[in-house]
Amino acid sequence: MATDTTTSSPPPRRWPAVLTAERPRPEGIRSLPNGWWLAVGAVCFGAFMGQLDASIVTLTYGSLRTEFHASLAAVEWVSLAYLLTLVALLVPAGRLADAHGRKLLYLYGFAVFTLASAACGFAPSLTALVAFRVLQAAGAAMMQANSVALVTTSAPRRRMRSALGVQAAAQALGLALGPTVGGALVSTLGWRWVFWVNVPVGVLALVGGHYLLPRTRARTRVARFDWPGLFLLASATTTALLGVSAASGLPVPDWAVAVLFVVAASAGWGFVRRQRRTTAPLLDLTLLRVRAVAFGLVGALSGYLVLFGPLVLVPVVLTARGSSDLTAGLVLTALPAGFALAATGGDRLLPRGLPDRTRCLAGAGVFTLAVAGLLVAPLTIGALLPVLALTGLGLGMFTPANNAMIMGSIPARSSGTGGGLVNMTRGQGTALGVALVTLALHLAGSAGLPTGSRWAAAVLLAASAVAVGAAWLTPRTDPGTTHAAS
Template sequence: MREHRVPPSPAVPGLRALLTTERPRPELIRRHPAAWRLAVATVCFGAFMGQLDASIVTLTYQPLREEFHSGLAGVEWVSLAYLLALVALLVPVGRLSDVHGRKLFYLYGFAVFTAASAACGLAPGLAALVGFRVVQAVGAALMQANSVALVTTSAPADRMRGALGIQAAGQALGLALGPTVGGALVDTLGWRWVFLVNVPIGVLALVGGHYLLPRTRQGADHGRIDVRGVLLLACSSTAALLALSVASGLGLPLWTVLGLVLIAGLAGWAFVRRQRSCPRPLLDLALLRAGRIGPGLLAGLCGYLVLFGPLVLVPVALARHGTAPLTTGLVLTALPVGFAVAATTAERLLPAGWSDLRRSRIGAAGCLVALALLVVLPLRAGTLPWSLALLGLALGVLIPANNTLVMRAIPAGSAGTGGGMVNMTRGLGTAIGVAAVTLALHLAAGDGGLRAAGFVLLGFAALALVTTVPLRLSVKFW
């Protein structure tokens, strides 16, 4: 079991020591042969909660519109504010976690996320709910930026890919249960319980994390965080996602799209220049040029984009054919179930000699085949489950192998930063997948829009496959 021995810190008075010191696991747990499995299971709580929240909140839109007398454009900020804050915070939080302790930040994430979930469930108005969702995103960033790093730190090297597969399965389970659990809660207890359901899970995970997670702080002093870099990154990602939202029918004038794209580009350019000149950059650009980290992050973004895009496309397609919501939910379940099955069994079923790169390539090729079927076959309840299940199986091979490929290439002292980068690509992939499909549906009417959205997803699957070709062939591409 790889648990870093942190040099003792100078004595710090009471409360400050309690809040800033990573506590070790009990010796009995640390020495137990299953200690790493217990740590991975604890991380899965966070993975489950994050994806449950991502797939459950959209079911509150209609009751929120009715209770707060708001239009859809206003209610969408319940999701948009959360996503924008999350994407902006993942990398800087990962950077801070490398210095001060990933376990410490992860537990703080559970505490903030759980408290903010309770506040969301008790929110007196829409503006307050949006504000509490931003706080909830802060907690989610503290968890998600450290989840991958905690798994790779806890699991033995020869079990890392399987451990990341288990974490991905936890994400898939949360994603799969979201529509069912959300629909049941909204229909029986009301929309507030969509948020309140996080509270007991969060309390349980907080207690478990205290006793089961290993200490991970490296003890190195990397200096102050690059605040200017944080602000530029937040500005660029926020403007880019807002531009996609506006173009997808958010309700703002179309000219704002060009303005937001310009702001995103300028802020992104300034961010890159800042990282190149800053003595202690927020994001070490040299990491992106090391081995397959850059192509791997792009492949991960495409993978999550392809995972979440159908969650928008399929309900729209089936609704146009008069399919009942319950049937739609069952059809959609084929995607995360296939993902969970592959993520948990691929390690045992695929040949042990296959490299992470080869597994990623096979997974990307499977995505391409599944989405080709999605484009060719009728978008009906009888045919969609097969292509969605195949897509889920392919993603269950691609994403864990790709994440392992990236994390193994990142130095141990930067694992939190690397984990933040991996999770930031997940957040961006999720947002772009939803926005790109919505944009295609918005720009093309009827079945033409459905096919256009399918081709968009197919194109990103092809891009994911290109990133997995041998490095000597893809260097010009990258």
């Protein structure tokens, strides 16, 4: 009797396994010939919501200033706190996912993001809203650090570029719909619904991810987490972005801006030094010795700088010329629309066997020529529409191929870290695109908007040239790393 009772009872402390173990997909889904597309679709939920949230929140600034009686500089922290947290946590989240499971971290990230979104909608003060945005960014980091890795480990090697193109298109769609959806929600239901709209989508994504995402097969065990490395990385990225933002016109003394850059450089040097010496580094620096990874990350940063820079430049130029915010938003849609079209249709229009490096060069060449048009063409609606559309088409050709080269050069066991690197670089490119264009407009000062817009266009052209150079220096042969999913 005693023996039977002991045998039939569940093992002690079994319940934590439900929270820490990845569950496999149902056999019926796993055995589908093209079932990996279901996993890609599940990841696209996060890609869409991440970019929608990035572009939708700026529409709440006016309502937040009115409700909380706050200045614009204070309200901007609703976006700044999110961005700084996201950039700082992407690589650590990817590192943890490589050790404990990418599906697990992705689902927990969506749960945190969804709960924090609900909390943001109930925020009683601006301070509470900023705090909840930090929590929301922590969840977004867990999602975004694993999104690229989940796509690359789910898709067959020969279809990786197409899968990454669909994910990039989902991001572009979120970016394109953000201003329209945000304006509609704020004007009808109020600013709180900008955050509450994430909740039903988050619940659907959690259910879909549980059943559609594969378990992690290849893992990199971590003996201990590198907390000093995380502190140094967060300090470097945060102070660097704050320095650029402060130099763009924030009421901060010049000496404070200089101090921020010195701290950023010191923390960055300290981070690299620690990663070389510690036995359990946060970031495997040997990944950066692979040319396809190093130059690919440079290209990713430059590409997202070019993608997000016009989001600042175009509304400033058009509204100064008397156009409405709605008109400016509709004109801007040409950029992400072109991006989505090329990202999803590139494989159908270009030869299937065309190497990723060639695709990167072609895409970078297209958006470089388009951005050059900003220097010579009049900044009117008629001229901006084709320039933005061509810029988006070029970026849509460049980005999936560039990501495929990066992720194809990284071992499957480190794909979470690699995905975190890609997304961290995207975040830095996004921030630099906004900050450097704002800086160019600010430095033009009394010279006027036409001069400032040309300076901003010159910044975007320089970033485009860097992307071309990075693609040119990438190895000519595509890597053949094999990924496996279950």
